[in-house]
Amino acid sequence: xxxxxxxxxxxxxxxxxxxxxxxxxxxxxxxxxxxxxxxxxxxxxxxxxxxxxxxxxxxxxxxxxxxxxxxxxxxxxxxxxxxxxxxxxxxxxxxxxxxxxxxxxxxxxxxxxxxxxxxxxxxxxxxxxxxxxxxxxxxxxxxxxxxxxxxxxxxxxxxxxxxxxxxxxxxxxxxxxxxxxxxxxxxxxxxxxxxxxxxxxxxxxxxxxxxxxxxxxxxxxxxxxxxxxxxxxxxxxxxxxxxxxxxxxxxxxxxxxxxxxxxxxxxxxxxxxxxxxxxxxxxxxxxxxxxxxxxxxxxxxxxxxxxxxxxxxxxxxxxxxxxxxxxxxxxxxxxxxxxxxxxxxxxxxxxxxxxxxxxxxxxxxxxxxxxxxxxxxxxxxxxxxxxxxxxxxxxxxxxxxxxxxxxxxxxxxxxxxxxxxxxxxxxxxxxxxx
Numbered sequence: 017x018x019x020x021x022x023x024x025x026x027x028x029x030x031x032x033x034x035x036x037x038x039x040x041x042x043x044x045x046x047x048x049x050x051x052x053x054x055x056x057x058x059x060x061x062x063x064x065x066x067x068x069x070x071x072x073x074x075x076x077x078x079x080x081x082x083x084x085x086x087x088x089x090x091x092x093x094x095x096x097x098x099x100x101x102x103x104x105x106x107x108x109x110x111x112x113x114x115x116x117x118x119x120x121x122x123x124x125x126x127x128x129x130x131x132x133x134x135x136x137x138x139x140x141x142x143x144x145x146x147x148x149x150x151x152x153x154x155x156x157x158x159x160x161x162x163x164x165x166x167x168x169x170x171x172x173x174x175x176x177x178x179x180x181x182x183x184x185x186x187x188x189x190x191x192x193x194x195x196x197x198x199x200x201x202x203x204x205x206x207x208x209x210x211x212x213x214x215x216x217x218x219x220x221x222x223x224x225x226x227x228x229x230x231x232x233x234x235x236x237x238x239x240x241x242x243x244x245x246x247x248x249x250x251x252x253x254x255x256x257x258x259x260x261x262x263x264x265x266x267x268x269x270x271x272x273x274x275x276x277x278x279x280x281x282x283x284x285x286x287x288x289x290x291x292x293x294x295x296x297x298x299x300x301x302x303x304x305x306x307x308x309x310x311x312x313x314x315x316x317x318x319x320x321x322x323x324x325x326x327x328x329x330x331x332x333x334x335x336x337x338x339x340x341x342x343x344x345x346x347x348x349x350x351x352x353x354x355x356x357x358x359x360x361x362x363x364x365x366x367x368x369x370x371x372x373x374x375x376x377x378x379x380x381x382x383x384x385x386x387x388x389x390x391x392x393x394x395x396x397x398x399x400x401x402x403x404x405x406x407x408x409x410x411x412x413x414x415x416x417x418x419x420x421x422x423x424x425x426x427x428x429x430x431x432x433x434x435x436x437x438x439x440x441x442x443x444x445x446x447x448x449x450x
Contacts, residue, residue, distance in 0.1 A: 053083045054335055057098065057109040059091040063325060066356035070346035082338050101128055101332055110333035111343060114162055116153040116324045120407035129161035130329040135340050141348055148398040150365035154326040156403060162326030163347050165356060167363040167370065168285035169391045169398065170222050170320040175280045176305040176383065187307040191251060194310045198260035201280065208262035211279045212252045214423040217415050218322055222283055223248040225320040227312055228399045231411060236404035238441045240414050241434040249430040253422055263423055271296035283309060285322050290361055294381055301381050308394045319394040363391050406445045413441040
């Protein structure tokens with residue numbers, strides 16, 4: 017499928033700032049005279065550290081006949097530059113980090129990334145990953161174009177000290193039980209049991225994925241107005257109306273309320289319950305516990321996945337086999353993945369690595385709870401989900417026309433809001449594909 021003219025022009029417009037630099041000489045697999053050099057493009061110093069450590073291990077173990085040149089750009093600029101590669105058909109990196117929300121931009125036309133599924137099959141490791149975090153975000157039409165090492169298993173994180181004072185006992189097994197506990201908590205404390213963001217679909221996504229719902233079906237068609245999506249939005253709106261849940265403030269105001277106990281719980285993956293909380297509410301250390309997400313019904317999923325960055329290999333590379341070999345090495349090397357846990361406290365998508373004892377060690381921030389054991393227990397329950405070329409347009413329509421007005425305005429009903437957003441998303445998609 018060729019990229020449509022409107023999509024082409026839109027992509028060029030967003031990427032123009034980086035065009036001259038990329039097209040002027042950032043060609044893949046530079047020949048330095050001794051060993052060829054592969055370019056690896058990334059957007060985060062923190063994320064690149066574990067990969068550089070993995071590269072040092074790779075060199076010792078495999079003695080490769082190539083080097084890697086690590087290049088870090090600002091987030092948007094890097095993705096724009098990679099997109100220009102798609103439009104130009106040449107230039108750019110051999111390997112690139114692609115953030116989950118950006119992937120849709122690259123599958124509107126001819127996909128420039130290499131399908132890694134055959135290599136995973138050849139290595140005999142296809143079944144050794146938690147695919148909803150490892151490959152679903154970078155998959156389209158049955159092909160896998162990227163792989164991530166971050167097992168973004170979602171859990172419920174709660175202030176055990178505040179719950180204990182209010183007489184709330186964990187674990188809470190269902191969302192109905194959670195609502196009942198929230199009402200009791202609000203009555204006892206006058207504070208919120210949880211918050212729901214009005215301008216970010218993350219919490220809606222987590223709860224809906226538990227239902228086996230999501231934004232798209234396997235063909236990339238929006239399905240967020242399904243019964244699963246509707247039930248989630250109804251639940252959040254009712255919680256806010258009953259005042260046991262609050263609407264999330266924007267920016268640091270939110271973290272101030274997490275620190276002072278205005279909100280006593282949150283949901284999400286480790287980059288949220290571990291990373292963001294430790295960064296923004298360090299004074300709450302030792303006051304948090306973790307449990308699986310409450311279920312919608314008995315026997316249902318107790319978790320979901322959210323976010324991530326995948327590593328891709330570009331078809332324009334002159335060293336595809338070498339690039340693939342390293343990328344899949346770093347995602348299947350237990351030592352390399354343990355290194356990332358040491359740097360970022362990231363639990364891996366590769367099942368044999370997750371079994372390592374170090375990943376289930378007691379964590380002081382969580383009152384010496386073994387978070388890794390809970391992650392191992394519930395990760396097999398993450399439901400499969402589907403990406404789409406129209407992820408940004410669809411999620412924007414959902415947030416702008418359904419989530420925000422529904423949570424902020426008492427008179428806006430979930431059914432009508434979702435239908436309005438759905439119609440807008442279809443209108444955009446039909447325009448793009450016309």
